[in-house]
Amino acid sequence: MNAGIQESSNLTGGQKLAVKYYTVAVVLFVAQILFGLLSGLKYLQPDFLYEVLDFNVTRMVHINAMIVWMLFGFMGAIYWLVEEESETELVGLKLGNLAFWVLTSAVTVVVLVYLFVQVGPAEMSTIWFIGEGREYIEAPRWADIGIVICLLVFMYNIAATFMKGKWSGISGVLVLDLVALAGLYVAGMYYTPNISMDQYWWWWVVHLWVEATWEVLVGCIMAWGLIKTLGANRKIVTTWLYIEVALMLGAGILGLGHHYFWIGTPEYWLGIGGFFSALEPVPLVAMVVHAVYDSGVHGSKNSNHPALAWLIAHAFGNFFGGGVWGFMHTLPQINLYTHGTQWTTSHGHLAFFGAYATINIAMFYIALQRWRGNVYMSAGLPGNGWKWKWALSLLCTGVVGMTMALLVSGYEQAFVERALGGSTWAAYFEAQRGTWYVQGMYWRQIFGYVTAAGLVLLIWDLLTIGLREKRSMVVPTDHVVVTA
Amino acid sequence: MNSVWWASEDFWRKMAVWLTAVMTVVLILLTFDTVKQITAGSERVPAYSAINHRIYYRFDSSRNMQVPVIGDSAPLFGTSLSEEDAEALVSKGKLTTQAKNCMNCHTLLGNGAYYAPDLTKAWLDPAWGSEAAREQLMVNFLLDPHTNARGYGTGRKMPNLGITEEEAHGVVAFLKWMSTIDTNGFPRNFTPISQEGDR
Ligand code: HEM
Ligand code: HEM
Numbered sequence: 001m002n003a004g005i006q007e008s009s010n011l012t013g014g015q016k017l018a019v020k021y022y023t024v025a026v027v028l029f030v031a032q033i034l035f036g037l038l039s040g041l042k043y044l045q046p047d048f049l050y051e052v053l054d055f056n057v058t059r060m061v062h063i064n065a066m067i068v069w070m071l072f073g074f075m076g077a078i079y080w081l082v083e084e085e086s087e088t089e090l091v092g093l094k095l096g097n098l099a100f101w102v103l104t105s106a107v108t109v110v111v112l113v114y115l116f117v118q119v120g121p122a123e124m125s126t127i128w129f130i131g132e133g134r135e136y137i138e139a140p141r142w143a144d145i146g147i148v149i150c151l152l153v154f155m156y157n158i159a160a161t162f163m164k165g166k167w168s169g170i171s172g173v174l175v176l177d178l179v180a181l182a183g184l185y186v187a188g189m190y191y192t193p194n195i196s197m198d199q200y201w202w203w204w205v206v207h208l209w210v211e212a213t214w215e216v217l218v219g220c221i222m223a224w225g226l227i228k229t230l231g232a233n234r235k236i237v238t239t240w241l242y243i244e245v246a247l248m249l250g251a252g253i254l255g256l257g258h259h260y261f262w263i264g265t266p267e268y269w270l271g272i273g274g275f276f277s278a279l280e281p282v283p284l285v286a287m288v289v290h291a292v293y294d295s296g297v298h299g300s301k302n303s304n305h306p307a308l309a310w311l312i313a314h315a316f317g318n319f320f321g322g323g324v325w326g327f328m329h330t331l332p333q334i335n336l337y338t339h340g341t342q343w344t345t346s347h348g349h350l351a352f353f354g355a356y357a358t359i360n361i362a363m364f365y366i367a368l369q370r371w372r373g374n375v376y377m378s379a380g381l382p383g384n385g386w387k388w389k390w391a392l393s394l395l396c397t398g399v400v401g402m403t404m405a406l407l408v409s410g411y412e413q414a415f416v417e418r419a420l421g422g423s424t425w426a427a428y429f430e431a432q433r434g435t436w437y438v439q440g441m442y443w444r445q446i447f448g449y450v451t452a453a454g455l456v457l458l459i460w461d462l463l464t465i466g467l468r469e470k471r472s473m474v475v476p477t478d479h480v481v482v483t484a
Numbered sequence: 485m486n487s488v489w490w491a492s493e494d495f496w497r498k499m500a501v502w503l504t505a506v507m508t509v510v511l512i513l514l515t516f517d518t519v520k521q522i523t524a525g526s527e528r529v530p531a532y533s534a535i536n537h538r539i540y541y542r543f544d545s546s547r548n549m550q551v552p553v554i555g556d557s558a559p560l561f562g563t564s565l566s567e568e569d570a571e572a573l574v575s576k577g578k579l580t581t582q583a584k585n586c587m588n589c590h591t592l593l594g595n596g597a598y599y600a601p602d603l604t605k606a607w608l609d610p611a612w613g614s615e616a617a618r619e620q621l622m623v624n625f626l627l628d629p630h631t632n633a634r635g636y637g638t639g640r641k642m643p644n645l646g647i648t649e650e651e652a653h654g655v656v657a658f659l660k661w662m663s664t665i666d667t668n669g670f671p672r673n674f675t676p677i678s679q680e681g682d683r
């Protein structure tokens with residue numbers, strides 16, 4: 001297949017590096033989906049690969065591949081935009097390349113150990129070399145340290161490049177956010193026998209990533225993406241970014257409390273967590289308004305149709321997945337019954353896909369356009385752009401379908417296991433046997449295959465879009481009339 | 485292109501900085517207090533030596549929820565342990581749960597995966613039958629979950645994770661200790677194993 005090989009002479013050094021990050025991101029995205037399908041299958045056929053590749057292993061690979069592909073995507077996006085935004089060359093290209101290869105090798109080794117070693121004895125050596133067994137941040141300690149070092153190299157590269165060139169509102173927010181994002185990871189690197197303490201700090205990483213630092217990070221990418229695809233006015237976009245940061249962190253930092261209802265932490269978290277997390281949807285609404293308004297005033301005239309479509313999908317996905325599906329179970333009165341049921345899975349899928357898969361895909365398209373020689377990607381692509389349109393539809397239908405199926409199962413589980421059964425071993429299985437629950441699991445699997453079909457098409461499109469395009473890119477202009 | 489103050493870039497930059505700073509400071513202050521309250525040996529998160537005692541549940545009508553109670557002496561596996569030895573045993577169990585990746589099938593305190601029952605109150609689960617047989621049944625189950633499988637008609641089984649006898653004892657200690665944590669009434673209406681003197 002020659003489809004992926006491209007002339008890279010029209011890319012800057014940072015952009016070539018970004019393409020490497022994107023390539024690994026897509027490979028891991030495929031792994032995520034494969035292991036998601038395997039995990040889902042085990043609900044339907046528990047004997048499938050029993051004691052060969054058990055649920056805990058397939059699930060761990062599923063969610064770890066997700067976290068890592070998204071982080072690779074974000075790093076790619078930042079390497080992509082840093083030189084244009086700072087108006088200078090990347091300071092440490094060699095170092096950046098080295099860090100990329102170190103990180104990629106480390107990830108490969110970690111996944112191979114997950115698959116072939118799986119578990120170890122109850123010794124600290126297992127924590128150091130096999131896995132930490134803490135959901136999302138299972139990577140063994142040696143890899144944690146490697147990851148932090150590579151993140152530091154990355155941050156140095158980005159901050160030093162802005163320092164050498166010029167700063168902007170977007171880059172200022174971006175660099176401060178990266179410092180917080182990397183710093184939080186350290187909170188996930190320690191062992192304690194005390195499970196309450198363990199989970200207290202574990203949530204600092206998990207929640208303060210996805211509901212604080214990652215949100216701000218994608219806010220920056222979104223701001224830059226709107227300037228790129230629509231030619232949106234920088235001053236307006238920057239103001240919006242500040243509004244989003246103010247509201248997101250204003251609510252999201254103490255919103256952390258919605259994970260401190262039932263883990264042994266004091267009762268004041270019921271009030272604090274409930275109140276502040278209930279405010280978290282506000283900035284997500286603001287983001288939808290911003291994106292839709294911006295494409296509206298530009299009459300949706302833009303340089304890159306697929307990218308803009310995915311940016312809009314991001315705005316809505318973030319709002320529904322995080323804002324609506326999060327809000328549904330964030331009040332303690334409700335969470336008491338839904339905590340740790342398929343409700344959580346329903347929310348987890350819509351939120352991660354809606355907020356973070358979408359914007360990464362948008363950036364892939366922005367990068368491809370330049371890589372293929374600033375080709376035309378607006379209305380009227382060959383075949384009416386059927387591949388990207390079907391990929392988008394199938395992926396969104398698949399994930400929304402899974403979300404709905406899981407919500408049905410979650411409802412049944414919350415009623416039967418939590419409310420009626422009192423959450424015992426027997427009550428758990430009574431809920432798992434329920435007709436509605438089981439049907440939800442079947443539909444999740446069916447929509448999982450739809451999602452997978454969407455991904456196949458997406459990759460086909462990424463490999464081929466713009467290859468034979470002769471027209472050149474529509475240059476977006478800022479032709480908004482600002483009143484007020 | 486001058487905006488009114490509430491729509492100006494400058495105003496929102498300041499808001500972003502101030503709101504973030506204030507919320508971070510509040511979180512740090514709350515963290516100091518919370519960490520104190522969840523350190524083992526506190527009221528909400530009891531000392532590890534609680535495994536030397538009978539654990540049961542009592543409905544607290546002022547809080548309108550069940551709360552764990554640490555009762556009379558009831559040593560685990562017949563030996564009463566010092567605070568240090570109790571911590572070492574519980575720690576062995578906690579380390580086992582991490583080394584065997586239990587959290588990607590089970591939830592602990594409601595967090596983790598949903599493929600298998602929540603372990604928060606596993607120690608008090610009525611399915612163990614009698615209080616006297618419980619600890620040995622738990623060890624047997626962990627050592628050989630295949631033969632001891634129940635699954636309640638779903639066909640779902642826990643795999644054999646190569647847990648050693650020592651690790652199994654640690655896990656049981658860890659589970660017993662975890663059931664003493666005050667979880668603000670989660671899981672609601674849990675029906676504990678019937679024990680002498682628990683009502
Ligand atoms: C896009 C941003 C978000 C993402 C990616 C996300 C993702 C997740 C994930 C994966 C979990 C499950 C964690 C676990 O494995 O235990 C979770 C839990 C939770 N999320 Fe979100 N979330 C987001 C935003 C929100 C928002 C805005 C709210 C509230 C308004 C919220 C409320 C909750 C609650 C209450 C839980 C705990 C569920 C339980 O008790 O089991 N989330 N989130
Ligand atoms: C092919 C489709 C997929 C299938 C069949 C699938 C299946 C699963 C299964 C079975 C679990 C374990 C849930 C449990 O513990 O019971 C899971 C967890 C998870 N998956 Fe997927 N998945 C798929 C795609 C995705 C996608 C596209 C995303 C996001 C981009 C995603 C994000 C997650 C997250 C965040 C969790 C942890 C949820 C939690 O703990 O609440 N999955 N998935």
Ligand SMILES: [Fe+2]
Pocket residue numbers: 207211255256258259
């Ligand atoms: Fe959260």
